[in-house]
Amino acid sequence: xxxxxxDVAKKxxxxxxxxxxxINKNRRISRETRRRVQKTIDELGYQPSRTARDLVSRKSGxxxxxxxxxxxxxxxxFYTQIFLGAEFEARQHPYYVLLxxxxxxxxxxxxxxxxxxxNSVDGIIIAGKVPGGLIRKLRKxxxxxxxxxxxPDEGDHAAVLIDNLNGGILAVQHLVDCGHSKIAFICGDIExxxxxxxxxxxxxxLDKNGIQFSDEHVVITDKVICQESGYDxxxxxxxxxxxxxxxxxxxxxxxxxxxxxxxxxxxxxPEDVSIIGFDDIQMDVMVDPPITTIQVPKVDMGSEAMxxxxxxxxxxxxxxxxxxxxxxxxxxxxxxxx
Amino acid sequence: xxxxxxDVAKKxxxxxxxxxxxINKNRRISRETRRRVQKTIDELGYQPSRTARDLVSRKSGxxxxxxxxxxxxxxxxFYTQIFLGAEFEARQHPYYVLLxxxxxxxxxxxxxxxxxxxNSVDGIIIAGKVPGGLIRKLRKxxxxxxxxxxxPDEGDHAAVLIDNLNGGILAVQHLVDCGHSKIAFICGDIExxxxxxxxxxxxxxLDKNGIQFSDEHVVITDKVICQESGYDxxxxxxxxxxxxxxxxxxxxxxxxxxxxxxxxxxxxxPEDVSIIGFDDIQMDVMVDPPITTIQVPKVDMGSEAMxxxxxxxxxxxxxxxxxxxxxxxxxxxxxxxx
DNA sequence: CTGAAAGCGCTAACAT
DNA sequence: ATGTTAGCGCTTTCAG
Numbered sequence: 001x002x003x004x005x006x007d008v009a010k011k012x013x014x015x016x017x018x019x020x021x022x023i024n025k026n027r028r029i030s031r032e033t034r035r036r037v038q039k040t041i042d043e044l045g046y047q048p049s050r051t052a053r054d055l056v057s058r059k060s061g062x063x064x065x066x067x068x069x070x071x072x073x074x075x076x077x078f079y080t081q082i083f084l085g086a087e088f089e090a091r092q093h094p095y096y097v098l099l100x101x102x103x104x105x106x107x108x109x110x111x112x113x114x115x116x117x118x119n120s121v122d123g124i125i126i127a128g129k130v131p132g133g134l135i136r137k138l139r140k141x142x143x144x145x146x147x148x149x150x151x152p153d154e155g156d157h158a159a160v161l162i163d164n165l166n167g168g169i170l171a172v173q174h175l176v177d178c179g180h181s182k183i184a185f186i187c188g189d190i191e192x193x194x195x196x197x198x199x200x201x202x203x204x205x206l207d208k209n210g211i212q213f214s215d216e217h218v219v220i221t222d223k224v225i226c227q228e229s230g231y232d233x234x235x236x237x238x239x240x241x242x243x244x245x246x247x248x249x250x251x252x253x254x255x256x257x258x259x260x261x262x263x264x265x266x267x268x269x270p271e272d273v274s275i276i277g278f279d280d281i282q283m284d285v286m287v288d289p290p291i292t293t294i295q296v297p298k299v300d301m302g303s304e305a306m307x308x309x310x311x312x313x314x315x316x317x318x319x320x321x322x323x324x325x326x327x328x329x330x331x332x333x334x335x336x337x338x
Numbered sequence: 339x340x341x342x343x344x345d346v347a348k349k350x351x352x353x354x355x356x357x358x359x360x361i362n363k364n365r366r367i368s369r370e371t372r373r374r375v376q377k378t379i380d381e382l383g384y385q386p387s388r389t390a391r392d393l394v395s396r397k398s399g400x401x402x403x404x405x406x407x408x409x410x411x412x413x414x415x416f417y418t419q420i421f422l423g424a425e426f427e428a429r430q431h432p433y434y435v436l437l438x439x440x441x442x443x444x445x446x447x448x449x450x451x452x453x454x455x456x457n458s459v460d461g462i463i464i465a466g467k468v469p470g471g472l473i474r475k476l477r478k479x480x481x482x483x484x485x486x487x488x489x490p491d492e493g494d495h496a497a498v499l500i501d502n503l504n505g506g507i508l509a510v511q512h513l514v515d516c517g518h519s520k521i522a523f524i525c526g527d528i529e530x531x532x533x534x535x536x537x538x539x540x541x542x543x544l545d546k547n548g549i550q551f552s553d554e555h556v557v558i559t560d561k562v563i564c565q566e567s568g569y570d571x572x573x574x575x576x577x578x579x580x581x582x583x584x585x586x587x588x589x590x591x592x593x594x595x596x597x598x599x600x601x602x603x604x605x606x607x608p609e610d611v612s613i614i615g616f617d618d619i620q621m622d623v624m625v626d627p628p629i630t631t632i633q634v635p636k637v638d639m640g641s642e643a644m645x646x647x648x649x650x651x652x653x654x655x656x657x658x659x660x661x662x663x664x665x666x667x668x669x670x671x672x673x674x675x676x
Numbered sequence: 677c678t679g680a681a682a683g684c685g686c687t688a689a690c691a692t
Numbered sequence: 693a694t695g696t697t698a699g700c701g702c703t704t705t706c707a708g
Contacts, residue, residue, distance in 0.1 A: 004701055015679045020703055030677060050458050051398060052701035054389045056684050062434070073418055075620055077411045080418060084410065084439055091452055096400070098434050101422055114429055120388050227624075282413055286565075342685055353695045358687060368693060390685035394700050 003044050012040040023048055063095045063309055064121035064143075066113060068104040071128045076253065076281045078298060079127050082148055085302020086125060093310040095122070108133040116141055123309040126150070127302075129192060144318050146309040148301055151193060156320040158312060160305045164194045167294040167327040168201015171248050171276045173209075174292070174329055178274060179338040180246035181211050185218045186233035186258065187250035188225035195250050198278060202248055216242050225250070230257025238265060245273060245338055252277035252284055255291050259334065274335040289333035296327050341382050350378040361386055400434050401647055402459035402481075404451060407439040409466045414591065414619045416636060417465050420486055423640020424463060431648040433460070446471040454479055461647040464488070465640075467530060482656050484647040486639055489531060494658040496650060498643045502532045505632040505665040506539015509586050509614045512630070512667055516612060517676035518584035519549050523556045524571035524596065525588035526563035533588050536616060540586055554580050563588070568595025576603055583611060583676055590615035590622055593629050597672065612673040627671035634665050 005023075009016040014037060021029050022037040029037075040046075054061045065086060071079045083099065090097050098121060100113035115121045116138065124138070127148045135152050138145065147159040175183050185202050187195050199218075206213050219233040230249055234257070237244060249255035255277030259269055267273055269289055277284070280295035304323050312318060343361075347354045352375060359367050360375040367375075378384075392399045403424060409417045421437065428435050436459060438451035453459045454476065462476070465486045473490050476483065485497040513521050523540045525533050537556075544551050557571040568587055572595070575582060587593035593615030597607055605611050607627055615622065618633035642661050650657060 005703095006701080016702075017680080017704080018678060021678085024703085028677060033678080047455070047457055049393075049701050050456055051389055051392045052684090053703080054684095055387075055393050055686090055701080056703045058684070060389060069422065072422065073415045075413055075415065077413065080411055083437075084407065087437065087439065096436050096453060096458065099421075099425065099437055101425065115434060117385070118388055119385055120434065343687095344685080354686075355688080355696075356694055359694085362687085366693065371694080387685050390700090391687080392700095393685080393702090394687045396700070 003046050005046070005048065008037065008040055008044055008046050011044065012037045059122050059313075060120045061095060062115065062121045063090065063097050063306070063313075064113060064115050064124045065097050065099045065127065066102060066124060066130065066134075067127040068106070068130055069101040070104045072101050076279075076283065078279065078281065079149075081298035082127050082302040082305070085299035085304075086306040087302070088299075089303035089306035089310075093306065095306075095310065095313075097125075097306075102130065102134060104131075106131040106134050108137060112137055116143065123313050125305045125309055127305075144309065144312045146305050146312070148305045149194070151322075153193075158308055158319055158321050160301050160308060160323045160325065162194060162296050162301070163324040163327050164197035165201045165204075167278060167296070168198035168248075169205050170201075170327065170329045171198075171278065171294050172202050172205035174331070174335065175246045175248065175274060175276060176205060176209050176211070178246070178335060180274060181209075182244045182246070183211075183217065184234075184237055184242065184244040184247040185250070186221070186230060186237075186247060186254055187219075188221050188223065188229060188254070190220050198248075198250050216240065217244060226253050227257035227260065230254030231261040232257075234258045234261040246335070247273065247275050249275065249277045252279045252281045252291055252293055255293070255334070256283060256287055259287065259289075259291070270334050270336040274338075276335055280330055284332065292332045292335040293330050294327050295330045297325050301325050341384050343384070343386065346375065346378055346382055346384050349382065350375045397460050397651075398458045399432060400436050400453065400459045401428065401644070401651075402451060402453050402462040403435050403437045403465065404440060404462060404468065404472075405465040406442040406444070406468055408442045410439050414617075414621065416617065416619065417487075419636035420465050420640040420643070423637035423642075424644040425640070426637075427641035427644035427648075431644065433644075433648065433651075435463075435644075440468065440472060442469075444469040444472050446475060450475055454481065461651050463643045463647055465643075482647065482650045484643050484650070486643045487532065489660075491531075496646055496657055496659050498639050498646060498661045498663065500532060500634050500639070501662040501665050502535035503539045503542070505616060505634070506536035506586075507543055508539075508665065508667045509536075509616065509632050510540050510543035512669070512673065513584045513586065513612060513614060514543060514547050514549070516584070516673060518612060519547075520582045520584070521549075521555065522572075522575055522580065522582040522585040523588070524559070524568060524575075524585060524592055525557075526559050526561065526567060526592070528558050536586075536588050554578065555582060564591050565595035565598065568592030569599040570595075572596045572599040584673070585611065585613050587613065587615045590617045590619045590629055590631055593631070593672070594621060594625055597625065597627075597629070608672050608674040612676075614673055618668055622670065630670045630673040631668050632665050633668045635663050639663050 005016045005019050008019045022034050067079050098115045124143050124145045129150045151159040219236050221229045223229045249258050255275050277291050277293040280293045284291040343354045343357050346357045360372050405417050436453045461482045463484050467488045489497040557574050559567045561567045587596050593613050615629050615631040618631045622629040
């Protein structure tokens with residue numbers, strides 16, 4: 001870096017302290033000098049050195065963004081959208097974001113991201129479910145953490161979450177409004193807080209509408225959530241001869257798999273079976289029929305997470321606020337009145 | 339950051355300079371003191387401050403990674419894999435990587451990534467095609483740049499590129515080996531260096547095998563490269579009544595679209611038409627039939643780019659080396675002997 | 677309202 | 693082989 005605060009000071013006939021105060025918009029500088037200093041800053045094209053600043057303020061100026069490799073490499077850009085939101089928001093704050101992928105099967109023997117070992121982040125955003133071992137190791141550092149779209153069971157944390165419960169309610173209520181009462185629920189990892197809440201929404205609506213909940217309507221797969229597991233789940237429903245006229249899939253990937261299976265069994269969608277998913281992924285509109293779903297504001301979640309960590313770092317207090325992001329129903333062609 | 343080099347120095351009864359030398363593995367320290375210093379470093383859990391280091395060495399310790407938003411958010415994790423490779427490789431180098439997305443329609447009025455404006459990166463990796471305006475503005479900063487999977491026409495740059503020519507040759511030769519001679523080529527943006535070279539490979543093989551090149555066998559779409567454009571390209575071929583028994587699609591997305599169109603026209607793959615793509619994306623094995631393709635080492639490309647920029651920064655000379663990444667044929671079920 | 681000066685944590689001459 | 697010391701570029705008391 002070439003030109004420094006000294007150059008500016010000299011040229012503007014003030015001390016470096018004054019220049020510093022001007023840069024930092026301190027108000028106890030006379031309008032006149034401020035103008036003059038600002039002018040020479042512009043003339044010289046002066047850029048304060050982040051490194052020097054960080055050194056004296058004892059901060060790194062970085063926020064770490066951690067997620068598992070498989071989440072990052074997912075075909076559907078879910079977490080990448082969250083990251084994008086965070087990165088965009090960071091531009092409004094004095095932070096850069098350092099992205100680090102960890103293995104999905106992270107064990108406590110594995111290394112932490114280098115930026116935490118080297119104390120190079122002031123705060124951390126963790127997106128999606130990560131192994132418990134990682135979280136435990138992270139505790140030893142006192143770096144504030146904000147979780148996005150996941151949040152560990154133990155402890156109380158700051159987090160930006162999808163309003164999964166309401167999403168589940170919206171989805172199933174839509175089905176009920178369409179006249180369905182035999183509604184299947186297919187999902188993966190029921191331990192996951194998000195899935196759990198969507199399931200809860202399902203049950204809530206049944207209950208509210210006086211529809212009897214039945215175990216045979218729910219298929220829980222312990223495999224990875226994907227199209228294939230959606231396919232298999234519906235296959236199981238069919239094989240069991242379970243009667244249903246609609247299915248609520250815990251996410252769109254499974255919904256798409258479900259559609260496929262139904263079609264393969266000569267069932268028409270939505271005439272014979274209505275299907276609703278969750279997430280509003282890009283592929284929803286590329287399949288036939290386009291999938292009705294619950295939209296979640298991915299980019300906004302990223303920016304909210306960034307805002308939250310920035311606020312925590314600014315106030316220097318760890319708060320445990322939880323932000324519930326609103327979801328909404330997106331009606332497309334995979335659902336209809338019975 | 340808590341404990342500093344001074345603490346270590348005091349406890350080990352040496353000067354801070356000595357500690358510094360030990361940290362930096364300088365050899366002119368006696369084995370004995372080195373051991374002692376290292377021991378107290380471990381005991382104290384001392385971590386050198388990057389910020390302080392960077393300040394004195396006048397570097398930021400960061401490498402910027404720039405790509406367009408749409409590349410980052412692509413359904414197929416192509417550039418994310420490149421990024422992943424770069425990030426992993428960075429762990430072996432004294433750099434963090436800062437990721438920044440720019441709009442696909444970036445104009446010279448738009449801002450540069452903040453990290454370049456603020457001089458917070460020592461070097462830059464640019465992945466994929468980016469708008470010329472960006473590149474021109476970047477020139478004003480003297481930050482070394484390494485390009486990955488793209489490289490601007492004007493000027494001579496360091497770059498990590500796919501061996502597209504050889505890939506094209508491999509692909510088309512495979513088709514020829516299968517007995518095909520009426521081979522269509524469908525592609526997008528022929529201005530793109532990668533596409534151009536793949537096309538060149540196509541022509542090279544025809545030539546070498548004494549097959550007459552014919553304009554009617556090539557369909558160039560100016561739309562975005564995607565399944566849909568693949569579909570449309572084949573549709574055009576069919577409408578024109580062009581005879582062909584095989585198609586080389588410039589990438590897998592188009593290949594998949596092509597398959598779809600052919601199927602919709604009651605043609606069997608590979609019995610009636612063989613199809614080969616390029617890239618080896620995840621979806622290749624999820625469609626029916628699985629797509630034969632040219633595999634490109636995405637993760638390796640990222641790490642090579644990181645190695646290259648690291649070397650440039652280390653030697654403090656901008657070199658313009660180009661690294662051509664090897665590709666290979668992956669035979670699956672979309673191609674067969676005539 | 678502005679300046680002088682100390683110091684953030686580290687490296688790199690230069691001494692010893 | 694190791695210690696002394698002068699900064700790197702900035703912020704921040706503390707004086708004036």
